[in-house]
Amino acid sequence: MNLTDFFHSAGLGMATGLALIVAIGAQNAFVLRQGIRGEHIVPVVAVCALSDAVLIAAGVLGTGALMTAAPDAVVVLRYVGAAFLVTYGVMAARRALRPQSLKSEGPAHDGAKRSLTAAVTTVLALTWLNPHVYLDIALLGSIASAQGTQLQWWFGAGAMLGSIVWFASLGFGARYLRGFFARPLSWRFLDGGIAVTMVALGTGLALGA
Template sequence: MTITDFSHSAGLGLATGLALIVAIGAQNAFVLRQGIRGEHIGPIVAVCALSDAVLIAAGVLGMGALVTAVPAAVVVLRYVGAAFLVTYGLMAARRAFRPQSLTGDAPDDGGAKRGPAGAVATVLALTWLNPHVYLDIALLGSLASAQGTPLQWWFGAGAMLGSILWFCSLGFGARYLRGFFSSPRSWRILDGGIAVTMVALGAGLVIGA
């Protein structure tokens, strides 16, 4: 294996992680609103990034064990992963044609500000109680396993880096993006980019089979 192999796996993990994470949803909406308000951003970003790191590592470990026990699972995971990616991409494309707007104007909890503990508890619930996160992590794990040993950990590291970059940008940069993210057009651009990335990754899995 060469440096190119490692960098390619890490880059693929980074792109896949960002494509899965960068989408309007309960967790991102909460981080964005808190970022716009400037409330408890450090703890919230740390919890999101650490939670993703744990979930990604678990996905890589779990899928790696499955592939070792059942080598034929690689083929199944490849096509299931491709189908999931394309489906996710099409869903993002649909959102691009029917964009949502999002602002931080609407107060939570009747206008009361959250304390640090309340904010962390909320983001933990939004992260770990969301069933879709486990589908995403299973997908990342299957894609990581398809890279082979030890490249799956470079893929996982890339996905973790994507999570850190995204949540830091979203949380700490939100105050600069308030006008941009209040426009439905901004979500159309974002979801359009996600759609292209996901479909391209899915097609790449099938072509590389």
Template sequence: MNTSDILHAAGLGLGTGLALIVAIGAQNAFVLRQGIRGQHVWPIVAVCALSDAALIAAGVIGTGALFTAAPLAVVVLRYVGAAFLVGYGAMAARRALRPQALTAADGGTSSPAGGRAGLAAALATVLALTWLNPHVYLDTVVLLGSVANAQGAGLQWWFGGGAMVGSVLWFCSLGFGARLLRGFFARPASWRILDGGIAVTMTALGVGLALGG
């Protein structure tokens, strides 16, 4: 194992990880919305990145074989995740029907008690969107884990590390880069468009999961 092998494995992990993570999905839509509002961005980005790191590490270790050997667990997870996504889509549709403009109060100036409650709800939501989505396990644990272990002894963790770095870069870009859109979302109509898109995305993903997609 030499430096070029290490760089190749890490670069391949970075590219593969980004290819799987950078897609329109429930988790990314939630991170984008929170980033635009400027609410709890640091902890949400941290939870997403750490969750991906744990799942990628599990794949490198070889946990993906457990999901292959226990298809019933994946089926149960699929229906639970589908119900959650459809429910979240309904809430987004309700927001789209009654949109509000982004104000200074949305930037995290709520009271300490309200801030703690808001943070707990946001973290619970992003954890559910992450860990109740069976596609996350298929992409990170099974797919990335399989490609990582195909790199050869000693290189699988360099591949996994590259994929983890890709996850951190993406979620930081999505969460903190979203503030550039705050001017656009000062208008209620903009929130109607965003929440309408989120409602369609979440519902479509939920229905797709329920149908086995």
């Protein structure tokens, strides 16, 4: 086994991790919105990356397989996560329908600034109450174990790096869209899209999709 094997395993981990997280979902939608608003980007990105690091490490250690073997826990998470997503979707729909909350003053653009505690609590819930994340971690864990004991942590490190790169790009890159979102109508479209996404995800979870 040589250095090329280690880098290949890390690259595979990064590609696999990105394939699982680079998709339109509740967590990504929230990070994008915070990035556009310019609110608490560093802590939100850090929470996402650190949460992923913990989950990926758990998957490499075999916790993902344990979650797969405990279907009752996944069922509970599914309904709690579904309720949270639908509630968040309804809140986004209300923002889209209320023009008074779509002001273009200051970095937030659309009304009252979200507190740091609220932002961190929301992103934690969107991350940890999503049962799909545990299925993804089970998948990552199984792929990591297939790499062998010498390479599985290189695979995990690659997946963690992919998570950091993605969330940093999403959070800090969103500022380039601020010109477009200076218009209230743009915020209506964004919040409308988030509402549809959240409610669809929540309904899918509740129905077991």
